[in-house]
Amino acid sequence: MDELEKNMPDNFWRKAFDEAAETPPPRVWDAIERRLDEPDSTKILPLWGTGLASSRPFVWSTRIAAAVALLLLGWWAVQTLPSANLSYKRNAPNVIAQHAEKPANTPASKEPTATEQADQANSSTELPESVASASKPTTESGTKTLAKSGRQQLSPFKPYPASALATLASKSRVPNSVGSELLMKTGQLAQARTAPRMSVTTAAAQASINSVVASQAVVTQTDGANPTVTIAFEPLSGRSLRLRGFGQIHRIVWFRPAEPELKPEIAQSKQRSRDAWASASVMPGSFNPMVSIKSASVASVGSASLDAIKASTTSQQNVSSSPNFSVAYQAGAGVQLSERWSIESGIGYLAGRSTLETPAQFSSASLSAGFIQNSASSNLYVDALRNSIHRGDLAYAVPQANYANVSNSAYQNSYNGQIRQVLTNDYQYMQVPVQVGYQLRPKKKLSLALLGGIITNIFIRNTVDSQLEITAKDGIYRPVSLAAAMGARFRYRPTRQWSASVAGMYQPSLGLGTQSESQVQSKPNTAGMSFGVDYHF
Amino acid sequence: MQDDYALVEGCRRQDRSMQRLLYERFAGKLFVVCKRYVKDPDEAEDILQDAFVKIYRHIDSFRFECPLEAWLKRVVINTALKHIRKQKPWEHTTDVQELAPVLPQADESLPTLNYQYLLQLIQELPPGCRTVFNLYAIEGYTHPEIAEMLDIAEGTSKSQFARARSLLQQKLQSDGHPAEGRPR
Incomplete structure (x- = not known):
């Protein structure tokens, strides 16, 4: 305060503002409160260092440590990636064999994983309960059951709904089921064709699935009444959804484009000239x-x-x-x-x-x-x-x-x-x-x-x-x-x-x-x- | 002082009610300080907001070595100067020697005027002049201190102050206050 008071060249101005006050708007306090509630973690760590961090031994030791860490990381990557590829190649036939060995009418014997559920959805023909109920000739019950189950299992942010896919796949492949040979009208055929190809769990996919089931039920109901066109279709089997995990790359595609034969530059120049x-x-x-x-x-x-x-x-x-x-x-x-x-x-x-x-x-x-x-x-x-x-x-x-x-x-x-x-x-x-x-x-x-x-x-x-x-x-x-x-x-x-x-x-x-x-x-x-x-x- | 002590202790405990009391008690005066340094009211609010956040977070550094109001005011001024420093208002300034013959002297015979009118006059000053004038004429800092605070030459501080006073006297004279413009 002494410092402030020792130099007063103009008392007029100082006195004029000595008692001046003006209430700030309430939003100022609100902003202060918000900022006070935030954690005070806005510290900046200078890369150039201060104090001990700026000393030369510390800087050099940090650099050496960083270099060693990079070398170790590189060594680990070199040692790890080839083995991962080998393991993948070794396991790949097994995976294919598992897919191939799944019989058409063999139920899954163990609790499948999410990926296996998706795979089974394309290969297995066992009808879940929801589908069985949907395949009944009763239109309302079938539609409601599947629609309900679909709503429960299909979520835009959840993994691939295995049961819903299994429903579609089994319907299209089992000869005696409803979906194997449908008597339907042309508009419904379009819906049925597009629905099994869906591989993305979105609301649109859910709606399509429901529409397929509903159309099937309707068709079943009108089977004997309307002798419409009989169309047998084989839906495209979609690829199983496989969630990519973090970490190593499990598949490396080696591709070498066809290169023109390189000729010596001298010969090329001669040819050009x-x-x-x-x-x-x-x-x-x-x-x-x-x-x-x-x-x-x-x-x-x-x-x-x-x-x-x-x-x-x-x-x-x-x-x-x-x-x-x-x-x-x-x-x-x-x-x-x-x-x-x-x-x-x-x-x-x-x-x-x-x-x-x-x-x-x-x-x-x-x-x-x-x-x-x-x-x-x-x-x-x-x-x-x-x-x-x-x-x-x-x-x-x-x-x-x-x-x-x-x-x-x-x-x-x-x-x-x-x-x-x-x-x-x-x-x-x-x-x-x-x-x-x-x-x-x-x-x-x-x-x-x-x-x-x-x-x-x-x-x-x-x-x-x-x-x-x-x-x-x-x-x-x-x-x-x-x-x-x-x-x-x-x-x-x-x-x-x-x-x-x-x-x-x-x-x-x-x-x-x-x-x-x-x-x-x-x-x-x-x-x-x-x-x-x-x-x- | 007893109240100030309680307020400071409450703020050290991060008692929100005490923080609010501190704010309500000093925010009015400090807001005027902010408005003296910047022309834009929104900028003044930002400076006040930043200053109070600093006050609350660094209240432990206050040792009651000076009045609480003075300490708070200094925090606000420092915050305002930091805000102004980014705008570099002292570029292209004139050295004091060029303006020495026209330097007016302090005049204590000025009548008491409404601070809002004077605040408006100060806000109309160029940023460099305004800052130096505030620090010298109102806060009481010397030119060497101002030069160090603003990282400018002492002559620049003097010239800026002289220019501010000249502009203020011209404005006062034009507004019907001729006594303020008479140099001594």
């Missing part, structure tokens, strides 16, 4: 056969052409070919070997046109200043082709008269450099490319790949100026020649299956496209832009 596709493309471009006349080999040719070749050699006359439009069609397929590498192949058709300028031959009939256009077999190129044709095929390829003209000495100096003739050559090849691709932008929607490979060109024919047609059989062109292929390809893949590609390709020949003994030498090359559509599998 092996994207395969089929493609169709067209490549417009230019085709240059790079034709030349081989003078050195002329000596081996027949004497008929010797003079003419000498004349051309001495006058330094030769042919010159220039590229012209070509188009190549290709259908192919490819596969991705790895993330970056791919290989592809296919088959194609190349139609290449080139323009060839060749020295022409003097001829009085066709002489004129400048070039001589479309003058058959009057130029060096055509004569060289004819000279290169194999003898066996000569009559087929070139008229003999024309060939004789070449050998005529009068034409020895006829290949004049001032007269040149322009010829068109239409080449046709079948192509089989084998290319390797290296992805610079793998797994991108817009990918870029470098391509390189070899193309096998299969010569089909060459049509010179729409008049002379040279095929592979003529022995001038190699039937099969190789060419390199190199280029770069952009591929845009908007969907998983479809993509479009644009490639720039250059295909130089790796060797002569003509036979080595042929006067006409050709080393064609092709360049162009390929546009394709790809379908990815």
Whole structure:
């Protein structure tokens, strides 16, 4: 009190409230009384401890004790659970045997447990007194008896009523009882069917049971009067109710779902990266056969052409070919070997046109200043082709008269450099490319790949100026020649299956496209832009 | 004192009738104390309820070293402070030095006013100011004691008190009591 009185800076306020009082509401005292009646057990035990509990030895000893207790608990669990499972497995057949051994008309010899009562309810057919009374033809007494017994035994909070279940089961299974073969109406059948399936002790179940018994009684009463539909039914035997006790788990269901076979991750990645596709493309471009006349080999040719070749050699006359439009069609397929590498192949058709300028031959009939256009077999190129044709095929390829003209000495100096003739050559090849691709932008929607490979060109024919047609059989062109292929390809893949590609390709020949003994030498090359559509599998 | 002794002894025996007598005797005054510290009447009832439960459960600690009323009042004040402390009304307070020039002095010339009017004025104060004002001006604690009780700085206690007095004087002046607002 002294402490309170020693500092009074403002007596006005203190005096104002010195005697102030205000009666609190009665509920305050009521609340105080309630709280006083409650036990004062709201103590909080601090986990961190105070005093002795906070000392380090005590904390460590507590931790050690807790660890030992956990170890002991774990050891006990390990030692106990397997034995429990074994005992369960050992006892399980006995339980089943007990169920099986219960005869249909054998009464229980001993006082059953709650579980056994439930089991017997499904297997035993002995009628309890309540059911016996219910099976009597007297409607009122039967209904009342069972309903009364049901009320007494069925409780929402009590275990499964064994006698009630026994009533239902026996009624449905005993041949001579009322429930075995019922003459009932359709609505009552529904009630009877649903009632034996009840396995939950609820008020609804009780009502259903009562309704079944009542309906049975009614049906029995009207047995002789109404010849209604006769329906025999076998109610489903419900599972016996088994109360689960506390403690160990008595049943462990081992279930292992089907798992896909695990493959090594590397193999999976390879499999994933092996994207395969089929493609169709067209490549417009230019085709240059790079034709030349081989003078050195002329000596081996027949004497008929010797003079003419000498004349051309001495006058330094030769042919010159220039590229012209070509188009190549290709259908192919490819596969991705790895993330970056791919290989592809296919088959194609190349139609290449080139323009060839060749020295022409003097001829009085066709002489004129400048070039001589479309003058058959009057130029060096055509004569060289004819000279290169194999003898066996000569009559087929070139008229003999024309060939004789070449050998005529009068034409020895006829290949004049001032007269040149322009010829068109239409080449046709079948192509089989084998290319390797290296992805610079793998797994991108817009990918870029470098391509390189070899193309096998299969010569089909060459049509010179729409008049002379040279095929592979003529022995001038190699039937099969190789060419390199190199280029770069952009591929845009908007969907998983479809993509479009644009490639720039250059295909130089790796060797002569003509036979080595042929006067006409050709080393064609092709360049162009390929546009394709790809379908990815 | 003789009655107080009987009441305390009865409460120690947990005699409900004696507990009731103790309550009826002091609850009115203590309820006003509660209402001075909190504005909400329901909160005041809760504080009073908690305080009496503590009183009954710890009556053994009362040694008659001070008047029973003072001890009860201190229990109530402590309970109220515990209740207020949860709300932390002293955050964002101003130091006393900033308000020193305007600190009013105590004025004992105030006329006697109805305590309900004054109670209403006190309840209108901000919580921090109200608590410090109650403890300093009415209960008689010093600023160091208030600082320790409320776990605040002493300067904060002073500034809060100054602010409370200023607000109260303004209110009194506006209500027609100019003498209270005159600083000395």
